[in-house]
Amino acid sequence: MEFTREIKAVFGDNKGRFPFCNCLIIDDEIKAVIDTGGGDPLHSRGFDPDLVILSHYHPDHIRDAASFNRPVYCHPADIPPVEKEEILLDYTSFRELGDTRARMVLEFLRYRPLPVTGSFADGDVLNFGRVQLRVLHTPGHSPGHCCFYAEREGVLFSADVDLTSFGPWYGHNSCELDAFEESIKRIMSLQPAVVISGHNDPVRGGEVQAALQAYLEKIAERDRLLLDFLERPATLEEMTDQKFIYGKHPEPAFLYRHFEKKMLKKHLDRLFTRGQVQVGGKAYRRLEKRQKFFYGGQD
Numbered sequence: 001m002e003f004t005r006e007i008k009a010v011f012g013d014n015k016g017r018f019p020f021c022n023c024l025i026i027d028d029e030i031k032a033v034i035d036t037g038g039g040d041p042l043h044s045r046g047f048d049p050d051l052v053i054l055s056h057y058h059p060d061h062i063r064d065a066a067s068f069n070r071p072v073y074c075h076p077a078d079i080p081p082v083e084k085e086e087i088l089l090d091y092t093s094f095r096e097l098g099d100t101r102a103r104m105v106l107e108f109l110r111y112r113p114l115p116v117t118g119s120f121a122d123g124d125v126l127n128f129g130r131v132q133l134r135v136l137h138t139p140g141h142s143p144g145h146c147c148f149y150a151e152r153e154g155v156l157f158s159a160d161v162d163l164t165s166f167g168p169w170y171g172h173n174s175c176e177l178d179a180f181e182e183s184i185k186r187i188m189s190l191q192p193a194v195v196i197s198g199h200n201d202p203v204r205g206g207e208v209q210a211a212l213q214a215y216l217e218k219i220a221e222r223d224r225l226l227l228d229f230l231e232r233p234a235t236l237e238e239m240t241d242q243k244f245i246y247g248k249h250p251e252p253a254f255l256y257r258h259f260e261k262k263m264l265k266k267h268l269d270r271l272f273t274r275g276q277v278q279v280g281g282k283a284y285r286r287l288e289k290r291q292k293f294f295y296g297g298q299d
Contacts, residue, residue, distance in 0.1 A: 001202070003155050006131045009196050013039030019060045019109050021198040024148070024157045025049075029129030034148060034157055035198060036065040043067070051117075053126075055159035056142040057081040057091065058172075059109035061198060071117035075137060078144030079116045081174075088113075091142075091174040093262060097254070105255060120146070133157075138187065140180025141170065147187065154193030161187060162197035163211045167218025170266055171259030177219065177266045184216045226267055227276060233283035239264050 001009045006028045012020035021037040025047055034053045036042065037060045051071045054062055057078035065072060074082055081088035088111065089095040094102040120126065122137035126148070133148040141160045148157045160169065161184060168180050187195075188209060195203045195211070203211045225244045240261045243249060249256035268284055271277040278287045 003194060003196070003202075004131075004150075004153055006128070007150060007153065007155055009202065010038045010042045010045065012037060012041055016199050018199065019063070021061050022196065022200075024196060026128045026131050026133070028131045030127075032126075032128060033068070035061040035159065036068065037061045037063045039064075053148075054078070054082065054116075055147070055157070055198070056145040057088070058142060058160070059088075059106070059111040061159070062114060063110040063112075065114050066112055072114060073118050073120060074116050075121070075135075075144030075146050076119045077139070078142055079119065082114050082116055085111070085113050091172060093173040093258070097258060101254060104252070108252070122146075136186065136190075138183035140176050140178075140183045141168070142172070143174050143176075145183070149190065149192065156187065156190065156192035156195050158187060158195050158197045160198050161215070162199040163195060163203055163215050164197075164200045167215055167222075169259075169263075171262045173262070175262075175266065177270055181216065181219060184212060188212045188216075222263075222267055223271065226264070226271065227286050230277060230284055230286040233280070233285045235282045236261060236265060236268065236284070239268075239284075 006026060008025040008027060010023045010025060012022050014020050016022040020039045021035055023036060023038040023042050024034040026032040031049045032051050032053055033047065033049045035055050036052060049068060049070055051073060052065050052068055054072065054074040062082060081091040089102060094105050120135045122135060124135040126133045131150055133150055136147040136149055138145050138147050138161060145160060147159055147161065170177055170180055192208060193205065195208055222245060229239065240257060243260060245260050245263050246256055268277060272279060276287055277284050
């Protein structure tokens with residue numbers, strides 16, 4: 001899909017859904033592709049970029065990047081897991097799945113370590129000729145997650161601030177909930193005319209702010225679901241059984257359950273810090289304002 005003569009989106013296999021993604025092509029004096037997990041739709045175009053840009057380290061966005069055999073650029077905070085499998089296993093928490101399952105997931109995602117040539121920082125302007133993209137460091141989904149904004153055209157590539165009905169995703173060890181909220185608010189302040197994301201259809205015009213607001217509110221909605229459920233004590237495992245976030249756990253079910261548990265734990269940790277839940281042994285419970293919370297260990 002063309003947005004300008006030089007800015008084009010390629011919508012990946014499976015409609016850009018995990019384990020694929022949508023990609024941005026800059027077809028200018030300097031040619032670039034941002035994210036490479038599009039699968040056949042990306043490679044069948046025969047596009048030959050001068051360089052590859054990664055919005056972040058997640059394997060569904062960097063898969064097949066090595067096949068272009070071009071210089072690769074990424075934010076410094078996400079370079080380690082791009083380059084080294086051992087670090088990726090820790091950043092994602094795949095190591096916690098056990099060796100066999102971790103290997104299965106890496107193969108499923110077609111992860112291959114990839115040397116990174118260079119980096120960029122928040123506020124940098126990437127000049128391709130007619131097109132100039134401003135780098136927005138938008139952490140939360142990953143430490144080095146970045147969006148790319150063609151300010152003159154009003155076109156934002158938001159990567160995994162993806163404006164899906166599912167809402168924000170933060171199921172890895174390296175995801176950070178408060179930072180994700182702040183990143184969404186920063187994008188809202190820009191008021192882009194078009195948002196192209198990694199896993200959804202483009203959003204345009206007056207729909208952009210509404211979509212960002214609905215996306216942001218998903219986080220608070222999940223807080224409320226947990227607090228309502230925790231009128232009575234429950235363990236993290238019991239809450240994971242409720243499938244509050246995913247609704248269901250498709251195959252491979254062990255992986256989606258793992259992500260669900262990780263995301264719920266981030267909410268619980270934040271609610272504990274805010275004094276809204278208490279923990280006794282492995283059980284959590286909503287904390288009424290008149291109570292004093294106590295700490296008895298966490299799952």
